Amino acid sequence: MINFSVIGTGWISDSFVQAAHKTKAWKLTAVYSRTGENAENFAEKYNVTNTYTELDSLGLDPEVQAVYIASPNSLHYSQAKLMLVAGKNVILEKPATSTVAEFEELFALAKQHRVFLLEANRHIHEVNFKVLQRNLSALGPIFGATLNYASYSSRFNNVLAGETPNVFSLKYSGGALVDLGVYPIAAAVALFGAPKGQIYRPVKLPNGADGGGVTLLDYGNFSVSITASKVFTSTGPSEVYGQNGTLIMNGVTDIDRVSFLNAKTKETVDWAQPKAPLNLLEEATEFARIIKGKDWDAATKLEQISRTTLAITTDLRRQNGIVFDCEKNGKK
Structure with missing residues (x-):
C-alpha cells in the first residue's frame, strides 16, 4: 500500500481517494487543508486521524509516501516544491x-530527490483512450x-454577477484553456506528439481571463481543431480523420464510444470497451504501478506529454495577452 495525503478537500480530491482506495494499492493516511474544520470533515469520511493545516508539518509526516495536490492552480508550485524536498512522491492535478x-524546477527537484512527480491527466489513462491510440493505424494517412471539451460552468454565472471565482481568476492562474483546454491538447500531444505551431482565438472575459475558444494545432500535413470552453457547451463528438475512414469518440474524457467509420464501405464498427466504474480509477492504478514498480521510463513519457502541453498553453495565452499574476514583475 502507498500511504498518501491530499492537499485540498474539494470534489476532485474526494474522487481521487475513492478511486485510489478501489485499487487496493493506496491508503489515505493524512489530510491537509488551510482550515482545520475542512481537513477534519474530509478525514472523518475515510477514518483518517492525521490532519494538518501547516504544510511543513505534513512534509515531516514519516508515514506519508505520496501527496495528491488539488489546490488552486497558482499554489501547485510552492506546495509541490515543499513536498518534493521532503522526499514525497507528488501527483499534481492539471495544470501541473x-x-x-x-x-522545470519541480521536475529537477523530483529527479534530485529520486521521487516521482506526475501530472493527473486522467483521460490519457482511460481504457478507451488506449483503444483510440492502438487503432490510429487503421486510418492510414x-x-x-x-x-472537443466545452461545457457551460455554473461558475460563469458568478462572473456574470460581477464576481471572479478561482477558476476564472488570473490571480489563481485560471481560465478555460488551462482548466478544460488541457484535456484535448494533452490528448492531441499523446496521440500525435508536439505540433509545429498553434493559434488560439479565445472568448475574453472582463478580467482578462479566457472563458473558452477555438485552438488550431498545426502538424504540418494535418491540423487538429480544438473547441474548449466553460462559457458555452458543445454537443459535438471528437473525431480523427484518415484516408481509410474516421475514428469517432463521444469526447476526450470519460470516453464510452470509439467507433470506426469505413470510408469506402460506410460501415461502422464499435471498438469501445466498458468504462471503469470510477473515472479516476485507471489513473490511480497506473500511478500506483509507476511508483511501486519504479517505472522511470513511463514517468518520463508522461512528463514529456505534460511539458509539451504546458508549452502549448503558455504560448496560446501569451499570443492573446493572458498573463497570470505570478508571471508579472519578472516572477516565474
Whole structure:
C-alpha cells in the first residue's frame, strides 16, 4: 500500500481517494487543508486521524509516501516544491504548474530527490483512450482531427454577477484553456506528439481571463481543431480523420464510444470497451504501478506529454495577452 495525503478537500480530491482506495494499492493516511474544520470533515469520511493545516508539518509526516495536490492552480508550485524536498512522491492535478519555469524546477527537484512527480491527466489513462491510440493505424494517412471539451460552468454565472471565482481568476492562474483546454491538447500531444505551431482565438472575459475558444494545432500535413470552453457547451463528438475512414469518440474524457467509420464501405464498427466504474480509477492504478514498480521510463513519457502541453498553453495565452499574476514583475 502507498500511504498518501491530499492537499485540498474539494470534489476532485474526494474522487481521487475513492478511486485510489478501489485499487487496493493506496491508503489515505493524512489530510491537509488551510482550515482545520475542512481537513477534519474530509478525514472523518475515510477514518483518517492525521490532519494538518501547516504544510511543513505534513512534509515531516514519516508515514506519508505520496501527496495528491488539488489546490488552486497558482499554489501547485510552492506546495509541490515543499513536498518534493521532503522526499514525497507528488501527483499534481492539471495544470501541473502556472509556468514552464516552475515546471522545470519541480521536475529537477523530483529527479534530485529520486521521487516521482506526475501530472493527473486522467483521460490519457482511460481504457478507451488506449483503444483510440492502438487503432490510429487503421486510418492510414491522417488528414485531421476535431477534439472537443466545452461545457457551460455554473461558475460563469458568478462572473456574470460581477464576481471572479478561482477558476476564472488570473490571480489563481485560471481560465478555460488551462482548466478544460488541457484535456484535448494533452490528448492531441499523446496521440500525435508536439505540433509545429498553434493559434488560439479565445472568448475574453472582463478580467482578462479566457472563458473558452477555438485552438488550431498545426502538424504540418494535418491540423487538429480544438473547441474548449466553460462559457458555452458543445454537443459535438471528437473525431480523427484518415484516408481509410474516421475514428469517432463521444469526447476526450470519460470516453464510452470509439467507433470506426469505413470510408469506402460506410460501415461502422464499435471498438469501445466498458468504462471503469470510477473515472479516476485507471489513473490511480497506473500511478500506483509507476511508483511501486519504479517505472522511470513511463514517468518520463508522461512528463514529456505534460511539458509539451504546458508549452502549448503558455504560448496560446501569451499570443492573446493572458498573463497570470505570478508571471508579472519578472516572477516565474
